[in-house]
Amino acid sequence: MDQPITQQRGEPTAIAPAPAPARARRTGLRGARLPAPVVGGTRAWMITAMLMVLMMINFADKAVLGLSATSIRAEFGISAQQYGTISSAFFLLFSVAALVVGHLSDRFSTSKVLLVLALIWSVSMLPVIGPAGFTVLLVSRIVLGAAEGPAFGVAQHALHKWFEDADRSIPTALLTIATSVGIIVGAPALSWMIVNHGWRSAFVLVAVIGLVWSALWVVIGREGPVDVHSVAARPELTRPIDRVHVPLWQILTSRTWLGCALSSFAAYWSVSLLIAWLPAFLTDDLGYSKTETGFIATLPWIVAVITLLAQGLVVQRLMHRGVSSRWARGVLPGIILLTSGICTLAFVYLPHSGFTIVLVALGLGLSGAVFAAATTVCGEIAPIGQRGVVLGAFVAVYSLAGVIAPFVAGVLVGAAESATDSGYTAVFGITGLIVICGGVLAVTMIRPERDKARLTAAGAATN
Template identity: 70%
Template sequence: MLPTAPAQTLVHGRDRLSGRLPATVGGARAWVITVMLMLLMMINFADKAVLGLAATSIREEFGLTAQQYGTISSAFFLLFSVSAVVVGHLADRFSTKKVLLVLALIWSVAMLPVIGPAGFLVILLSRVVLGAAEGPAFGVAQHAVHKWFDDADRSVPTAWLTIATSLGVIVGAPALSWMIDAHGWRSAFLLVAVVGVVWSAVWLVVGRDGPIDLHATDISTQRVRPLDRIHVPVRKVLSTRTWIGCALSAFAGYWAVSLLIAWVPAFLTDDLGYSKATSGTLTALPWIVGVIALFAQGFGTQRLMRSGVSSRWARGVMPGLITLAAGAFTLVSIFAHGNGMTLALLTIGLGLSGAAFAAGMVACGEIAPVGQRGVVLGTFVAFYSLAGVIAPYVAGVLVDRAGDDPTSGYTATFALTGVIAIVGGLLAITLVSPERDAALLTAAAGQSD
């Protein structure tokens, strides 16, 4: 059962007269919106994962090299970062409900061209459009959730949204793998497109913008921080040590997640020798570890914040240590003997890597004025998702260069991934301090007035 925040403030009293759930900060409707956005993130990551699950079938049908497949995987992120910034900016000016609806419909339609007589170019262009639509989704969804919860209570709903990305693969990977085996890889693409359209129809009825908004005139002034009453140039927010530390550590985490989506299914099939169906099931294991880690981090962070612990420790040091551990497990996996030990270490290492996203989202939200939060979070997503452009392509190059010995290519890939995660964890521990940077931004704006 999802927890509810203890303090709830009724914002729109008319909701009781209309029979709808009242728009209370941290109330029942806040959690309905959170659940809907969790479902959206599940669909989002199932869309991402379906290509990796179908990788072997697609490469066999079209005769693609590892580097060509890596190019298709990276193409997903070609406009991902640009659209995350642009749409994040729009989310500060327009209804997040409408923005998310448009994004979901676009990415559902983008899945359809590959169902016909597809080829390398068709799949490539489809992934480009899909990435452009899905790029802003996580940042805008987090921005939407933040409108429903006070700062001290945002860690848990933020963690739930991040957990949903893992659940999308945990639930989707076995189902989509079965579809691919039983009905061909195109059926899996059709399934995720239909599910996206169904979500859009429900969201059109259920979705709503939250009450904590710069433009909300009926929200209690107690909900508005001093930082929310000023305008800070976005470049100043993006140049804070907190934003830089969050962005770099999330980049490291997303490097691992990108490989988990694009290359781990192929690694399990081509290098470790598992069947496609078994690989689909095993692919879910790191995501299960991620769910457990995010639960622990989300509830732990919220408990620390409510106990008066600084956000530097709750949102910087603790997630940094988790990312550091993720890198260590991934790096050690290359020295393991036997499929079982290799799989166990990679499961833990890659599974822990998602901790940087949830913590980074909340920390960046803490240093962003509410009227600029959309673009700050969008730029955060845009930066760390650059890893999604680079990592799959680099992995493809390394595997191709290994020639008849793909094991050495995968070994180099996971060694590099481990080192990047270790560096990212150290940067989060060293740089992230949201309370300090929020105070500096507020003071700087006051001096300039």
């Protein structure tokens, strides 16, 4: 039985909608006329589960290259710098695609957009099963990155159509958690496939899983009720900011949006190295076997799952108790990010011991907590009709770290190959400092209530 939506402080109460007018009714991916969906109801959680699986596939697609790195480099004679280039190539069109498709998701069905993206992911994996090499890997990763770039923002945009603002922290955290679960489940399975059936088999496996998800999404996927149609059809479902159009530049230059984007940039710097370089670091620098590496590489993701789930529960409880969004969605995640940076510096500079793996797990696992909070904040300060492009721009900025970090790591590791130092000390030392800076920015800049009021007034004046 669907529960009533809890009122957020300062926002109008939203009740599960009655059957909507014809203009607001939804259609499935096959075009069938469907009953008006319920905010936060059973269908909302079905969509959440499907989107979680999509994000699991999304990160498994990213991780498969890192898990195969040693085998690929050995087979094709790829240097550390070339591998860094391939890793960075994934993000070449990532940011541009996130912005462009985010804009399109405000105008077209998010369900159909996600279906197209998932199909492209699977197809981009297939060239690798043939005669591959540096060029084939490079091009396939560029195409994959262009299709995966918009995924997180569009999926969050689709998810936010099913929940009111005060109730988005847990589903948003779950969707972000799914990226970690994709690694926890995928890394050991893909490592086993690589060891027993060759690295190409891992690419084939993730491609097939993507195609199966796409087939299920055709049946299940549909649009949620809290979208731009609600503004016209059911004004009581919307907030004051949803009834105005705010100049986009004012949203993207607000301190809150910049704080979200920059702190997430710092976190994604850490996450991109976790995906692209941690397996190689564990194997080449710390001397673990491929099987051990597959297990150890999941530990930061387990930390991320626990942290995100705990944060989502705490934040939602704080919001319902009247704690400001600034403290719940800005200060708290910022403190977690600061802790992540400190642990990263610790595992780099403290003597290697059994405790090093704990610090690696905490340092690289805690940083992702900021994504769920920052994503929710971006949706909080954006009108419904502009949420897609605001989230797309958010992803476009923070994902630039994915272009820069793996390439810089490749240069540093490659330059140190003949030296006593492996180069990883510099790589993760820089990462720790960047993450600490991101935590400071989250704590000091993210103030959703203040900027939402200012943007609402600006939109009303413009209109």
